[in-house]
Amino acid sequence: MSSQTTAPSPESPVLRAAARAREAAAALAPLPRADKDAALLAIADALDARTEEIVAANAEDVAKAREAGTAEGIVDRLTLTPERVRAIAADVRNVAGLPDPVGEVVRGGTLPNGIDLRQVRVPLGVVGIVYEARPNVTVDAAALCLKSGNAVLLRGSSSAYASNTALVGVVRDAVAGAGLPADAVQLVPGESRESVRELMRARGLVDVLIPRGGASLIRTVVEESTVPVIETGTGNCHVYVDAAADLDTAVRILVNSKAQRPSVCNAAETLLVHRDVADRFLPLALEALAEAGVTVHGDERVLAAAAGTKAAVVPATEEDWETEYLSYDIAAAVVDSLDEAVRHIRRWSSGHTEAIVTGSQQAARRFTQLVDSTTVAVNASTRFTDGSQFGFGAEIGISTQKLHARGPMGLPELTSTKYVVTGDGHVRG
Structure with a gap:
């Protein structure tokens, strides 16, 4: 990618998607755990029921990858089998069984002046994920973001476009059927690099970007994004x-x-x-x-x-x-x-x-x-070193930076905090 970027048009499909995600995030934030868990279980059931459709779409991507001479290691990461789809569905059910981080009191108590002070976990808002040929990330990210009250914008690689389109279609149908806003989970419109640039420039609509992939992708997002980035790293x-x-x-x-x-x-x-x-x-x-x-x-x-x-x-x-x-x-x-x-x-x-x-x-x-x-x-x-193996249900990525999150990122890492100050007519002297 070029280091030169321009602000996307307000009419950009990417910005319109981000605006819809922001509205969905506002609707998700106050939802009780039961509503979010019901949506996750609906997603898992839908993945099982529509496995054949998902695997067929994935076969298109795998065939194109092999025709293009893609290395077998990358093809393996791209491939979805019925067994892998079942494993993805199982991970979604695991996420549903985890405690809801939203509303957790991180610290607090009663101050000497009688004010009650609590630091509580809240959703980040709109999370953008930019990733390469790993269609399982599509569902993992959606599940973790929904459970933590966030809307998610998914920008996978063009090499997995058919797979991701099928998976997001399944997830959105399940989410809507459970009564949650379907726009809580969206594919970023477009397959060009320009759509990635627009996502990286959507500051004010997107709260955080998480890149997952090779060193070049991660470096580009970190260096060119105006949206705050949680950096994941390569694995040497x-x-x-x-x-x-x-x-x-x-x-x-x-x-x-x-x-x-x-x-x-x-x-x-x-x-x-x-x-x-x-x-x-x-x-x-x-x-x-x-x-x-x-x-x-x-x-x-x-x-x-x-x-x-x-x-x-x-x-x-x-x-x-x-x-x-x-x-x-x-x-x-x-x-x-x-x-x-x-x-x-x-x-x-x-x-x-x-x-x-x-x-x-x-x-x-x-x-x-x-x-x-x-x-x-x-x-x-x-x-x-894996969110599922660590008992996190799944992971949004493995952060190799040292701020906010480090290592496999589960539900708590997809939250921020805010302070709730409760007084009884208190004024500062």
């Missing part, structure tokens, strides 16, 4: 195998972190191994990764360890240490100490998720203290 995640690691456990965690679903942001992209266990661990790890179909981009010590194994190992370049592959590839290096592993992570990590495998409480404590990422896992796969 690390697994560090410590000198005190149980090696069988380390192999399981590594393979799960990398290969369980390599096309997502919480998949591991770099392996770091302490030199004291490298000779014993690397042959096991390389063989296991080879069986999972993973190509290893290794430093000199990893290349040496690959001799005599069936592993697919190629020399690592400087670029590999910063790469989010989203594929069956992983960078690997041997480090001389835990502190060297931490330095490597601090230099190359995107700040998403890092894991240590160790039997030492001291090593685990030092690693968690020194690593500055949204999530640090001890003896667990990086794949657990």
